[in-house]
Amino acid sequence: MTIDLNCDMGESYGRWSLGADEAIMPYITSASIACGYHAGDPHVMRKTIVLALRHGVAIGAHPSLPDLMGFGRRSMAVTPEELKDFCCYQIGALREFCRVAGADLQHVKPHGALYQMAEEDEGLARAIGEAVRESGSELILFTLGTGRYDQACRRLGIRVASEGFADRAYNPDGTLVSRRLPGSLITDPAAAADQAVRLAKEGKLQTLCCHGDTPGAEKIVRAVRQGLENAGIEVRPLRDWLGK
Amino acid sequence: MTIDLNCDMGESYGRWSLGADEAIMPYITSASIACGYHAGDPHVMRKTIVLALRHGVAIGAHPSLPDLMGFGRRSMAVTPEELKDFCCYQIGALREFCRVAGADLQHVKPHGALYQMAEEDEGLARAIGEAVRESGSELILFTLGTGRYDQACRRLGIRVASEGFADRAYNPDGTLVSRRLPGSLITDPAAAADQAVRLAKEGKLQTLCCHGDTPGAEKIVRAVRQGLENAGIEVRPLRDWLGK
Amino acid sequence: MTIDLNCDMGESYGRWSLGADEAIMPYITSASIACGYHAGDPHVMRKTIVLALRHGVAIGAHPSLPDLMGFGRRSMAVTPEELKDFCCYQIGALREFCRVAGADLQHVKPHGALYQMAEEDEGLARAIGEAVRESGSELILFTLGTGRYDQACRRLGIRVASEGFADRAYNPDGTLVSRRLPGSLITDPAAAADQAVRLAKEGKLQTLCCHGDTPGAEKIVRAVRQGLENAGIEVRPLRDWLGK
Amino acid sequence: MTIDLNCDMGESYGRWSLGADEAIMPYITSASIACGYHAGDPHVMRKTIVLALRHGVAIGAHPSLPDLMGFGRRSMAVTPEELKDFCCYQIGALREFCRVAGADLQHVKPHGALYQMAEEDEGLARAIGEAVRESGSELILFTLGTGRYDQACRRLGIRVASEGFADRAYNPDGTLVSRRLPGSLITDPAAAADQAVRLAKEGKLQTLCCHGDTPGAEKIVRAVRQGLENAGIEVRPLRDWLGK
Numbered sequence: 001m002t003i004d005l006n007c008d009m010g011e012s013y014g015r016w017s018l019g020a021d022e023a024i025m026p027y028i029t030s031a032s033i034a035c036g037y038h039a040g041d042p043h044v045m046r047k048t049i050v051l052a053l054r055h056g057v058a059i060g061a062h063p064s065l066p067d068l069m070g071f072g073r074r075s076m077a078v079t080p081e082e083l084k085d086f087c088c089y090q091i092g093a094l095r096e097f098c099r100v101a102g103a104d105l106q107h108v109k110p111h112g113a114l115y116q117m118a119e120e121d122e123g124l125a126r127a128i129g130e131a132v133r134e135s136g137s138e139l140i141l142f143t144l145g146t147g148r149y150d151q152a153c154r155r156l157g158i159r160v161a162s163e164g165f166a167d168r169a170y171n172p173d174g175t176l177v178s179r180r181l182p183g184s185l186i187t188d189p190a191a192a193a194d195q196a197v198r199l200a201k202e203g204k205l206q207t208l209c210c211h212g213d214t215p216g217a218e219k220i221v222r223a224v225r226q227g228l229e230n231a232g233i234e235v236r237p238l239r240d241w242l243g244k
Numbered sequence: 245m246t247i248d249l250n251c252d253m254g255e256s257y258g259r260w261s262l263g264a265d266e267a268i269m270p271y272i273t274s275a276s277i278a279c280g281y282h283a284g285d286p287h288v289m290r291k292t293i294v295l296a297l298r299h300g301v302a303i304g305a306h307p308s309l310p311d312l313m314g315f316g317r318r319s320m321a322v323t324p325e326e327l328k329d330f331c332c333y334q335i336g337a338l339r340e341f342c343r344v345a346g347a348d349l350q351h352v353k354p355h356g357a358l359y360q361m362a363e364e365d366e367g368l369a370r371a372i373g374e375a376v377r378e379s380g381s382e383l384i385l386f387t388l389g390t391g392r393y394d395q396a397c398r399r400l401g402i403r404v405a406s407e408g409f410a411d412r413a414y415n416p417d418g419t420l421v422s423r424r425l426p427g428s429l430i431t432d433p434a435a436a437a438d439q440a441v442r443l444a445k446e447g448k449l450q451t452l453c454c455h456g457d458t459p460g461a462e463k464i465v466r467a468v469r470q471g472l473e474n475a476g477i478e479v480r481p482l483r484d485w486l487g488k
Numbered sequence: 489m490t491i492d493l494n495c496d497m498g499e500s501y502g503r504w505s506l507g508a509d510e511a512i513m514p515y516i517t518s519a520s521i522a523c524g525y526h527a528g529d530p531h532v533m534r535k536t537i538v539l540a541l542r543h544g545v546a547i548g549a550h551p552s553l554p555d556l557m558g559f560g561r562r563s564m565a566v567t568p569e570e571l572k573d574f575c576c577y578q579i580g581a582l583r584e585f586c587r588v589a590g591a592d593l594q595h596v597k598p599h600g601a602l603y604q605m606a607e608e609d610e611g612l613a614r615a616i617g618e619a620v621r622e623s624g625s626e627l628i629l630f631t632l633g634t635g636r637y638d639q640a641c642r643r644l645g646i647r648v649a650s651e652g653f654a655d656r657a658y659n660p661d662g663t664l665v666s667r668r669l670p671g672s673l674i675t676d677p678a679a680a681a682d683q684a685v686r687l688a689k690e691g692k693l694q695t696l697c698c699h700g701d702t703p704g705a706e707k708i709v710r711a712v713r714q715g716l717e718n719a720g721i722e723v724r725p726l727r728d729w730l731g732k
Numbered sequence: 733m734t735i736d737l738n739c740d741m742g743e744s745y746g747r748w749s750l751g752a753d754e755a756i757m758p759y760i761t762s763a764s765i766a767c768g769y770h771a772g773d774p775h776v777m778r779k780t781i782v783l784a785l786r787h788g789v790a791i792g793a794h795p796s797l798p799d800l801m802g803f804g805r806r807s808m809a810v811t812p813e814e815l816k817d818f819c820c821y822q823i824g825a826l827r828e829f830c831r832v833a834g835a836d837l838q839h840v841k842p843h844g845a846l847y848q849m850a851e852e853d854e855g856l857a858r859a860i861g862e863a864v865r866e867s868g869s870e871l872i873l874f875t876l877g878t879g880r881y882d883q884a885c886r887r888l889g890i891r892v893a894s895e896g897f898a899d900r901a902y903n904p905d906g907t908l909v910s911r912r913l914p915g916s917l918i919t920d921p922a923a924a925a926d927q928a929v930r931l932a933k934e935g936k937l938q939t940l941c942c943h944g945d946t947p948g949a950e951k952i953v954r955a956v957r958q959g960l961e962n963a964g965i966e967v968r969p970l971r972d973w974l975g976k
Binding site: 524529530531533534569570573574576577578579580581582583584585587588622623 | 768773774775777778813814817818820821822823824825826827828829831832866867
């Protein structure tokens, strides 16, 4: 039994710091790195890639809606064509920093409102899938494993990693509890670790996420990693084991 | 005798249109395409690449300082490291759109204030050169052929195309007359064509530029192209003939 | 019978020009001026106010969602509180340029997607109304006169001018035909003038809008102005005649 | 002997927090609040004004160059006219939030690179002075009290408060040691308090600044306040005692 453990990284911007990237990177296997639309200026992008490589962590692009002030968390009425263009732009920018660092791009994970929008609108889900497909057949798309469009994305002929969340509460229908509601975030490390082990054991998911900007995120990630390993689950980057 | 003829392209943004890209593209051999920092949203970038390919025009990135309101024409006190990161980001974004269109990236040309800043500050000139070098040994950097750092960039071991301007007036020292001064732009097509032929015949330059946002730009570009061909000068993209 | 004739103005930005402000200003009585979120940099704002004053045109703020790339035309999931803050920021910026020019601010008109969002969500309509109320009891809010929240805004105790569109097609329910559909814009000057006269004669509206960025906008505005006057309808700014 | 104690406030933005505004506000008498160009989204602006009013702190606008990524700390080649327009825009936005909170705007303090640029270029210093003059005769402009243009600004006929820095090292010529050099920031609370008392006793300055984003800023500000009061210097907002 194998699983990937991912976290959003590189969400600082200019004078502003966010997240405990240095503390978290040692415990994860894949990093989803902001590409400038919700966070992550070019310097932060370069630096975060270097940090990931130092820890053998696989790198993914974390494209967003263009909304720095809203941190990409406000949905916007974009067309599928606009969304595809936004993804291409951001994937390319991050891929270039990988390229100059001698690294490959492993995956793409839609950020914030985009992740939910893809779940609510098949046209947008397909636009993201097409952006990934045209960007490279080796790329892996992260989708909500308990959601509606995970299967639709697989039918596009792209590599998909079904994702679960260690530190977010789920609604009974498999969607995530909205961040605007109390209890949407699981901040107790042990509870997050338990949820991670349970999700991994169900065997339907390929990657588990912890959020880097949750208070005490480094403790949660460490607990999740240890919980998974203690349960006999191997934690490795997707590139090492996910079928094409 | 061979020369490349380039023009800035893709400088529209969202609701705003700028330049006569459709009318100009048939007459040039290389297009320097805006990458989002001074102009060129992702949709414009994709569209401009498609247009260039339709006319067999080679594609370059036209990175800028991050200043949409100032169209990249206000110099900024950036560090060499910041500048390298800005270039990497923008080159990557444009390269991805090339990639999905099946095209290669031919060159990089610094935009606006950046072009002058590179001419006035060797550290910044070198930063751009290093950004190009780390981005790919096949990439060609455009530098002011009559300027101070053209030779310095060549010593970095990268491919350099020395550039001249058909439609900009020169100071006696080989620098360009500032856009803030009257007479800085040559708007008479015949005069631009004459300057182009003269510059090409001197044999020191590899590429000539016409600006796409000059009033009547399409007439100027057409006159320059015809003037060059009438003078027996072959007009072809750099990728076809510039040595490595 | 009296009516106000308004147009969106000041929608240029940096290097990009949009609209025929100089040609249109002589024919309108109120100008809704962009405030930097969808268009209108500070220089354009100042210049447009000077132009309005030269023609005795009353000045309004045209606040938008923060989306320069989308020209404020993509709806965004903002909270009422966020929207109130956006309006306050933009109204204040424009008011200051009025202040230094010795002019008063007459009205506020939500721009683009915001105008529709206010029509579809009472909470957002009320947020805009509250922004206007807290900003000054003399301010007039423009609302879709044939729409759902025109009356609700009046109940907030603020001055409201019900607005109609000379150059936009209406759906049978009084909403505007979406810009994404063919025929949404009326581009024939005579047809726009006819619609303007008809709307004015119904006596339910206080202001009529022509769009400044429609092709041939100046001809449409001139035809509408002449049509109204030929029909014996007085065209004057709201500040001169709208009750408090 | 009376002095004003000011601090930069409201420098958070969207998802990013910066500064210890809650902890510092009780100890200062004037707050210079970011206006959106380098930091400070509309929600932060509103909230910071409310916080200032709760502590009886006078409010000022802290306008910047338009450079969110660079936090307004990179100088840019703007014209005096552009700078005047930027100031007017930002002063107006902040003034509106004051207005709806029932507060007056006390002062204007140029932020970051702008502060240095005004010191190095009389045309830009005068542009800021003119922006303040046209914005209102009651407004007070903060200028570097040990610098070159403090007197020139006074000759414009505007109210000027000569400013000193408790927590920044000075060069022998009265300019500030560049932030890029080691030792530019005084981070020892006692040393900052000593410098504050010394500057205040010289009697040439009307306001002293502590930076809100220095590590441990709240301890520095508290020490400075107590140091001043222990030395018998009255600490009160400028509006209460500065002559017109």
